[in-house]
Amino acid sequence: MNTPTRPDLVMLDFDAWANDRLFDACAALDDAALDQEFEMGLGSIRKSLVHNLGAMIGWTGVLQEAKDPFAAMQRETANSIEELRSAQKRASQEFQAAVLSGQFTDTMNREREDKVLVFTRGGICAHVMTHSMHHRAQCLNMLRQLGVGDLPESSVFQWMMAFPPTS
Numbered sequence: 460m461n462t463p464t465r466p467d468l469v470m471l472d473f474d475a476w477a478n479d480r481l482f483d484a485c486a487a488l489d490d491a492a493l494d495q496e497f498e499m500g501l502g503s504i505r506k507s508l509v510h511n512l513g514a515m516i517g518w519t520g521v522l523q524e525a526k527d528p529f530a531a532m533q534r535e536t537a538n539s540i541e542e543l544r545s546a547q548k549r550a551s552q553e554f555q556a557a558v559l560s561g562q563f564t565d566t567m568n569r570e571r572e573d574k575v576l577v578f579t580r581g582g583i584c585a586h587v588m589t590h591s592m593h594h595r596a597q598c599l600n601m602l603r604q605l606g607v608g609d610l611p612e613s614s615v616f617q618w619m620m621a622f623p624p625t626s
Contacts, residue, residue, distance in 0.1 A: 480611035
């Protein structure tokens, strides 16, 4: 969903909107442009989009307390922009449901490199949203370097201007 729905979903709504704008900007790119290597981030637009998708899927697994939360991201096969857009939409809905399945102060454990890490639901939500924003910014830079002139809106301010509150 792109329009604000509830106060506690503002960042989730914004993230979905910003991802849609990025997918729109990437839709006309051919495979060579999507896979062109850049000296930033993960190296290409496609790798960045796949990474963001995988991170959301994996952290959803952490929120759901899955035994191997990041295994699901290994099974994702989306590759084209429309497949990635569709998979990202599903992942966003599942992430939102997982975020809202408890309190932001709830804690969950994740084992990593023989350590048990403890996270709050709210902290995971903040991490996934800022992680996504970070890689979208890299994609915008890559699009600029590819000569895409009409870069998509991507800031919270732009989203707020697109969907002003109603009284």
